[in-house]
Amino acid sequence: MIYDPPKPVIKIRNLVKSFGPFTALSGISLDINPSEVVCIIGPSGSGKSTLLRCTAFLEEYTSGEVEIEGRLLGYRKTPAGMVRESERNIDTARRNVGMVFQHFNLWPHMTVLDNVTLGPRLTKGVPAAEVSEKGRIALAKVGLADFTDRYPSRLSGGQQQRVAIARALAMEPHVILFDEPTSALDPQLVGEVLDVMKQLANEGITMVVVTHEMGFAAQVANRVVFMDRGQVVEQGSPDKLFNEPESPRLQEFLDTWRQRNLLFRSEPQQLVAAC
Amino acid sequence: MTQVFELWIEYWPMLAAGLATTAWICALATMIGIAVGLLLACLDGARSTILRRTVRAYIEIMRGLPILILLFVLYYGGPGIGLRLNAETVGVLGLGFYGAAYFAEIFRSGFHSIPKGQIEAARMAGLSAGQIMRHVKLPQMLALITPPMVNQIIILIKESAVLSIITVAELTKNTAQFVNETYAVVGPYLAAALLYWLLVEAVALLGRTVERMVRY
Amino acid sequence: MATVSLIYDNLPMLLWGAGITVLVSGVAIVLGMPLGLVLCFGLTSSRAWVRHLSRLYQSVWRGTPILVQLLIIYYLLPFLGLNVPPVLAAIIALTLNTVAFQAEIFRGGLLAIARGQMEAARMVGIRKWTARRHVLVPQIFRLVIPSLVNETISILKNSSLVSVIAVTELMRVSQQIVATTYRPFEIYIAAAVIYIAVNFLLSLLGRAAEQRLARGV
Secondary structure, eight states: OOOOOOOOSEEEEEEEEEETTEEEEEEEEEEEOTTOEEEEEOOTTSSHHHHHHHHTTSSOOSEEEEEETTEEOSEEEETTEEEEOOHHHHHHHTTTEEEEOTTOOOOTTSOHHHHHHHHHHHHSOOOHHHHHHHHHHHHHHTTOGGGTTSOGGGSOHHHHHHHHHHHHHHTOOSEEEEESTTTTSOHHHHHHHHHHHHHHHHTTOEEEEEOSOHHHHHHHOSEEEEEETTEEEEEEOHHHHHHSOOSHHHHHHHHHHHHHOTTTTTOHHHHHHHO | OHHHHHHHHHTHHHHHHHHHHHHHHHHHHHHHHHHHHHHHHHHHTOSOHHHHHHHHHHHHHHHHSOHHHHHHIIIIIGGGGTOOOOHHHHHHHHHHHHHHHHHHHHHHHHHHTSOHHHHHHHHHTTOOHHHHIIIIIHHHHHHHHHHHHHHHHHHHHHHGGGGGGGTOOSHHHHHHHHHHHHOOOHHHHHHHHHHHHHHHHHHHHHHHHHHHHHOO | OHHHHHHHHHHHHHHHHHHHHHHHHHHHHHHHHHHHHHHHHHHTOSSHHHHHHHHHHHHHHHHSOHHHHHHHHHHHHHHTTOOOOHHHHHHHHHHHHHHHHHHHHHHHHHHTSOHHHHHHHHHTTOOHHHHIIIIIHHHHHHHHHHHHHHHHHHHHHHGGGGGGGTOOSHHHHHHHHHHHHOOHHHHHHHHHHHHHHHHHHHHHHHHHHHHHHHHHO
């Protein structure tokens, strides 16, 4: 039998995104394979978040292609070129993509459980009792089983972000995109969110994480992608990227980062909480 | 003074009938205004530039136009272009489509108040545009837009007095009739003012109740 | 073609009417400013009876249709022995109405100004009304220009109602032209265009004034 390589969950080809005269992404190509945890790092303004938002088609890309499980997202190929898909088809194409945002984006007028179950309830045609049960399971997974009836405003930032993760999980996605999930949190709350993410990674959930948490990337990622000025500059295993960086830009980035976090070499475990 | 009250009592049925007409015309016009206003506000967020410009033009024109002119164009000018409507219909449609421009602006400010991230989260949860409107936008906006909406309904009630000029037998028109029949002048109009004021206060009270209900 | 000449022939009349419209509303707005400021200070007075009276005035004038107010004043003045021409009755009615709305606009501006400023002025010995005039009023105006422009547009639109008491402003002139030409659709549309143009001009002026003041800060 011939070895059949795994089909990527996300396939990005020559992705370009410009905002007027400014080019945010200049030709990115990237595959995300099943059960892979990919961390995207890089200086701010390097296009990491834009890449993630284009992958979810929250942002229309200028050219290139994004495929989710073999299906083109956002546009349709026609003899006349790429034509924008209808909203309905876009919704269908990204049905299996979940997303966790920097600012949680919970809906403040709904309880925690309603936040988690709204999507499945409205889009999956599953009986209400079953949806609620799945919502509770998702909340239990992020350690918030007792918080179902609270409103988001009564939770800490870390708890809110865990609810947001549960909300993404409840849709049973094949891949979850994390857009700087801990950047808006107080330092002492970062750990609880990263712990949940680690646990998901161990369960084999495919994840793409844009992050500034080098400790997390070093520990959990299968692959780290370094971006700068709208390009993928270098990628590889965390060990290789952090210990033997090839490109000067990555070396510079890591040096700057190390100077700011002198703890880096001695106690990588504590980094998670430190930054 | 007692004379004034006697006249008020004698002409009460006429005033009451006028008040009732004012009330149902305003109720219908409000419904049209809110429905059309919501539609305009949604179209204002559409991706088509032409659609957005048309909506903006409609809103700007209505906001620059005295309601009286709109009613005259519809009522006296309408037959010239084959539009024959009775005065009540002109009143309801005129007030409704006029108010729609103002309701649209209220809805628009409501939409703007909802952080973009919440809409993105809803799209990532697979919700359609209609579902996002129903479950994410409207419930949150309601608390914010209720006070200006109530205010706009009150303005609409006051503007409805203008319908007397195109012969709709509403409160102001019936009061004028009252004046013609009795030659009393100030008394009847004071009665009308009082009734308008009561109607407006009733709506304001209702508004405050709704406001308490929609808070989450 | 007939439409063009119809409008063209009657344009001088319509513009004359528009002039009266602008005049009547302009006078009402300008008279309304000092009175509105006084009512605004009444609304925020430390004396309870002044506050209550101010609020009562405001509630009455904001809670009833301007058409009814106009008719009451038009009929009430002769009843009180004051035989004034309709145009004056119109100006009085529009002024008394706009005062109630302007007071609310000014109050909004006043609330946005730090309390300490008034206290500071009083502490260096400036009298209350002098301090209000020189310290608060200039700042209030700066803050409320957009709302004031909206109120002007609103009064300009409402001034069409004074046609019912035979003031020959734009609305009334249009009716007179319709009575002789029997062309209501064209004439009323023409009047509508003039109203919209004047209001558009007003909002442009307002924006320009706003920018100049913003630069001056």
